[in-house]
Amino acid sequence: MLRGRPLAGGATRAPAKSGVRLLSSRAPTARVCAVAVPSKPPTSRAAKRSKVEIIKEKSDYLRHPLMEELVNENPFINEEAMQLMKFHGSYMQDQRERRAFGQGKFYQFMMRTRQPSGLVTNRLYLVMDDLADKYGNGTLRLTTRQAYQLHGVLKEDLKTVFSSVIKNMGSTLGACGDVNRNVMGPAAPYKNRPEYVFAQQCANDIADLLAPQSGAYYDIWLDGEKFVTQYMENPKVTADRAFNGYGTNYEASPEPIYGAQFLPRKFKVAVTVPGDNSVDIFTNDLGVIVITDAAGELQGFNIVAGGGMGRTHRNDDTFPRLADPIGYVGKDDIFHAVKAIVATQRDYGRRDDRKQARLKYLVDEWGVDKFRSVVEQYMGKAFEPFKPLPEWRFEDYLGWHEQGDGKLFYGVYVQNGRIKGQPKRALRAVIESYGIPVTLTANQNIILREVEPAWRDDIQRALAAAGLAPVEELTAVDRLSMACPALPLCGLAITEAERSLPHVNERLTALLSRLGLGSEPLTVRMTGCPNGCARPYMAEIGFVGDGPNTYQVWLGGSSNQTRLAETFAERVKLANLEATLEPLFFYWREARRPGEGFGDFSARVGFEALRQYAAGYISEHEAGELPKVALPADSYAALAARAASQGKSIAHAANEALQQLTGSGAAQ
The missing domain is CATH 3.30.413.10 (Sulfite Reductase Hemoprotein, domain 1)
Structure with missing residues (x-):
């Protein structure tokens, strides 16, 4: 990494410093570098970059040629615009089953929202339900990262759909693309458990911290008008994003954290509380675990990093990986730790091979100790030791639960996250009638929040009548x-x-x-x-x-x-x-x-x-069709004893014995 060199758009990154690092202050101080920082490029040739990297760099921070492609007469956008469209929260898709003979692909778009911790206001739920019917395929999809996907949007309707979401307190910014994706958080709306409140607030703050800043999103979807709502970003998020004492930021850049080329690949974050693994914390690039004291006061956060799921069949260089414990930071340092990890991925992640560009491959290649050391340089202080945690458990939060403030919440099972037909209409009716906000879960289900106890029976009857079965009726596999x-x-x-x-x-x-x-x-x-x-x-x-x-x-x-x-x-x-x-x-x-x-x-x-x-193994059906063999009583007793000791049926044990005698496969 060459610090202080010119960057795209004329921005520069803060220069490196040398000396002794102080571990107790956020002020910019000298530091010890654990990795070599070359003073000149190690080669006269520019580093190889993938085609997508060039598209990002030339796009004027995600504007062009997307702006031009969206207003032409084609039902599709070109390859370069398609790559940029992801950052705005949408993928162009081909509805393979609606292709007309001789007319090629049937183009449409999927829009994905940004919902930190899966929280959805009553107003936004109703708007999404309307958009699905008016401009989508009539269904809403709940994702495994606690967001919506709206399928079937035509190009000509994209601006209407996007602006409707934005003007109703929603967003799609950063839902896709080489940036931080939707930040997951524990879905349970407990009001009497402060760690859950802290986790959901932290998820929202990290989503704000890492959201693209250039304004291209509003230029495209709202003609440059940044829609004003009552929402205000946490002032500490604003201050910590701007802080650049240790080289995390691009100076004078519209994108202080991402720069003109953004990240090498997508980046996923989840926040949770000790013991609650409803968010699959170890599958994320970055996992944040809230640590409170006995009185429920926020103390800090455990950090894990390097998880991810994606792989390619029969390519051993790609693999799923679990995140590793990195360390602990105090509550005032969480945003600096997040920025430091993102900056490490940004500057050291692969940009020549997108299959190798996720953070997990960097952690796997370097090892946790080297990764931690480099992150600490960007953070300006060392991690503290990882705090002990209780055993993890999975919670789906289906069924009825107390919120802790006299109200209830109800976890509704949605098969594979697809809300459609009569269940969709019933959910709409209940949510609209009672003014209920909702939470989308990481297991593709939905939680109705702020339910008065007097509403419980009516809500459950209405949903059950529409086919949304109570949790007691679900099979153990479906659930x-x-x-x-x-x-x-x-x-x-x-x-x-x-x-x-x-x-x-x-x-x-x-x-x-x-x-x-x-x-x-x-x-x-x-x-x-x-x-x-x-x-x-x-x-x-x-x-x-x-x-x-x-x-x-x-x-x-x-x-x-x-x-x-x-x-x-x-x-x-x-x-x-x-x-x-x-x-x-x-x-x-x-x-x-x-x-x-x-x-x-x-x-x-x-x-x-x-x-x-x-x-x-011989199934009962197969055993009934096999030829019968008579055995002496003592031989049969020995065979039965052997089968019982090995957890096998007698037919299974006999089949194995015959296989050994004949040297063949199944003796049937």
């Missing part, structure tokens, strides 16, 4: 499952996810019930490609699209999302779902420890043991 949209809209999708998972869940539920495991919770996630938007690599069973109706099967994630799953099987056809999983479920039933979930069991016994067990 914890998630899927990405996949086909037909996502350009990266290889196969189905959202439309296939309900049927897959039905089959899994039937299989588990047949084996006496119907009430066991099971985290199942499905994606139509390996990018992992529904976080399948954290699931107890993850299905990752690998071809038409074909999936990788990942096993071994934990129910509290603290352990990565691993690839168990490649290219499994959906038709072979039961044949693949029945032996594993049977083994789990017979050999698990008390209360042990399927993911924990799979990780404990290991995949080799799972495969060996499956190789000799």
Whole structure:
């Protein structure tokens, strides 16, 4: 990194300093550099950059050629504009199933909102519901990052849709693109638990801190008028964004943190409280954990960094990764720590290969100690030791709960996050009638907040009548499952996810019930490609699209999302779902420890043991069709004892014995 050199747009970054770093002040002080900072470029040739990097640099901070493309007569925008459009919160998509013969692609746009901690006002909910009907495909999609996606918007309607969101206290700025994405936070609206209030406020502040600042967003969607609302940014956010004592900022730049080229790739942040892993904290580039004292006063924050899900099939240089503990900072230093981590990614992340550009690859390459050291240079002080934490748990917050102020909140299950049809109309009616604000959860569900106890029965009856079942009626598989949209809209999708998972869940539920495991919770996630938007690599069973109706099967994630799953099987056809999983479920039933979930069991016994067990497994149906063999009583007793000791049926043990004798596969 060359500090003090000219940057795009004439801005410069603050020069490096040398000397001894003071650890107790935010004032700009001298510091010790742990990595070499060259005084001249190490090569006479410019560093290789991807095509997207050039597009960003030439765009005048995300304006051109997007502004020109939006007003021409085409139903689409060109490649350069499409890359810029992401930063404004939208992707151009091809509705593959609405293509007309000989007329090419059917272009439309998906708009994604920015909702820190998933908080949505009553007014914005009603506006989004209206926009879905007037300009979208009639549905609202709740994302795995607590935001909305509105599908099916035509180019000619984009300005109306975007300006409507902005003027009704919403935003799409930074919902996509090479910037910080929507900041997640714990969804529970507890009023009597100060750590939850602090976490949601912190998520909102970090979203403001890292929001693009150049004004291009308002130039395009509001003709340059920055819409004024009653909302005012936290003054400390404003001051800490401007602080540049340690080289985090571009001086005199419209984008003080991002500069003209923004980040190498997207950057994801989640905030939570100790023990509550409803946000999949370890899957984020940056995780922030609120630390309070016994009296509930905010003290500071634990920091984890380097997580991420995206990968590419059969490319071992790409992989999912969990975030590592970095350290602890006091409450006054959280924004400086966030900026320091973002600046490290900005200046050291790969810009030549977008598949290697996420923060996780930098942390993995450097190791945590070097990464921490470089971040500390940008922060101007050292991290304190990571504070001890309780065991993590997953909370979905479905059903009725006390807010802590005399009011209730109600977590409503939404299958795969898609609100449509009669459930959409019923939610609209309830939310509008009672003036209820809502929260979108990281598990694609919705929470109705600020509910008076007297409204409870009427609300539940209205929603249940529309097919939004109370939590008690959900299957154990449905309750914890998630899927990405996949086909037909996502350009990266290889196969189905959202439309296939309900049927897959039905089959899994039937299989588990047949084996006496119907009430066991099971985290199942499905994606139509390996990018992992529904976080399948954290699931107890993850299905990752690998071809038409074909999936990788990942096993071994934990129910509290603290352990990565691993690839168990490649290219499994959906038709072979039961044949693949029945032996594993049977083994789990017979050999698990008390209360042990399927993911924990799979990780404990290991995949080799799972495969060996499956190789000799004989289902009850298969056993009934096999030839009968008579055995002496003592031999049968020995076989039965062996089967019982290994958690197998007698037919299974006999089949394995025959395999060993014949040296063959399944002896059927």
